[in-house]
Amino acid sequence: MEANVIKTFNKDVEKAVINYIKGEQPRKVINQPSKAVRSGLVNNEKEYTEYLNEFAIKLVSHKLKQSFEPEIPVIQAANAIEEIDKNINILYERLRELYTLYYPEAVRKVRDAKQLARLLEDPERKEVSKKLRITSKSIGYEYGKEEFEMIEEFADELGDLIELRKKLEDYVTMKMKKIAPKLSELAGPMLAARLITIAGSFKRLALMPSSTIQVLGAEKALFRHLRTGAKPPKHGIIIQHSSIQKAKKKDRGKAARKLSNKISIIVRSDYFENP
Amino acid sequence: MITLKTRENPRFSGRSGTRSRASENRKFPRGKDKFLREISKGIFRKGRNLYTKSAAPGTRVYDERILKKGRSEFREWDPRRSKLSVAIMKGLPKVPINEDSVVLYLGAANGTTVSHVADIAFNGRVFAVEFSPRAIMDLIFVAKDRNNIIPILESAFHPKNYKGLLEPVDLVYQDVAQKNQAEILIKNCKAFIKHGGYAMIAVKARSIDVTKKPVIVFKEVERKLRDEFHIIDKRRLEPFKKDHMFYLLKMK
Helix, strand or coil: CHHHHHHHHHHHHHHHHHHHHHCCCCHHHCCCHHHHHHCCCCCCHHHHHHHHHHHHHHHHHHHHHHCCCCHHHHHHHHHHHHHHHHHHHHHHHHHHHHHHCCCHHHHCCCCCHHHHHHHCCCCCHHHHHHHHCCCCCCCCCCCCHHHHHHHHHHHHHHHHHHHHHHHHHHHHHHHHHHHCHHHHHHHCHHHHHHHHHHHCCHHHHHCCCHHHHHCCCCHHHHHHHHHHCCCCCCCCHHHHCHHHHHCCHHHHHHHHHHHHHHHHHHHHHHHHHCC | CECCCCCCCHHHCCCHHHHHHHHHCCCCCCCCCCCCEEEECCEEEECCEEEEECCCCCCCCCCCCEEEECCEEEEECCCCCCHHHHHHHCCCCCCCCCCCCEEEEECCCCCHHHHHHHHHCCCCEEEEEECCHHHHHHHHHHHHHCCCEEEEECCCCCHHHHHHHCCCEEEEEECCCCCCHHHHHHHHHHHHEEEEEEEEEEEEHHHHCCCCCHHHHHHHHHHHHHCCEEEEEEEECCCCCCCEEEEEEEEC
């Protein structure tokens, strides 16, 4: 019986939602239970509740579809990159530590995670020494076959993670160039993505004053300043930009202010030209 | 599954171990109820915990603990997840919700507190307004299990946008943590509340003004609220929520 009622609703509700969005449906019937019963839309108040529930869920689903913005997956990807970076660092340190015990001379020559992952595709001493041209005898412990297998697996995973990071970065770069071409040109696609991530959405970044953009990512310091009167932060995430990196320490505040001015102008032009 | 402990149950007799923990939380009253007891319409208490009778047995909203008694299920109302739960635990004198209540809930978020309100008002309706698309995705699934929840994707600052769905309500509950949250409450109450209806608001001092002391912020909020409401009760939500004040109001 109950399932029947809901079924008949389904068809009507769909129509009613569309009418409601267009503004055609006499809205009074929906928002008054007694009238809804009298008009024959539903039989009693319990049914009215069910009807309204169906109606609202359909309406929200419809609106949700429309609320999609192209930057939403980009924000997730940019967050993922940050998290993967942390993970790569932790795993890299652990793998270094693990391999140092076996072959310290080799590890001393390794500079970054990517190099280490590639080097340990075959972790045995004779292979590694060939690749790094080490001639002296090692002072490390001896590892067995099981350890080599484990290290190989570990290095493999680390290499995959580095590759994933690269793919995500490519995706974010490509997308940012489409969504905000001028901002990507000025700030670089990765910094642009980070700015949008911290602001919450492209629209919110576009509506921000440049003084806010200047300290995006330095919220802790900013609120410390507001609360206790400590020194205000000179720059937030935009410190990653090369023009601020290059500036002398005493000019960094100025550089940050000017850059954020330009960013706020350009992000508006990007957003409002093709929203 | 948790079984109800009875007086005959030997596990229940030794309570020396709990004493030290009780003294740490002295500010927080420990319930004397050893069994489920209805402390307000639809709200139950056992020991320190609050429960509502589930309107959708067999489902969970936020991995809460469930107490089974016969055929019915009682869902634990976690004070770390719900400000209303804290306020009730800290002794709110009256919870103006009963089984037929029509509630307007502003700031519904993922539907944790909403689900409990809907449990209490199982014969009424809960209009749950939330502006974040992400949060309302979770809320929709709660609303599918409890058909007295009516989700609305709108900003609570513009009541006219959802006027077409709403009837006059008995209670407006607001938890939005916005700078102008008092104005939002007043606006909605003027638009929707029945004569003599109640309102509840959880004020977060830190979202109104981080630079001022919470006590001063609360005073300012109270001044605004007094124009429209009688303040029946107010409660700080420590230790679960920092710098929050919970008000129970009645329309003038």
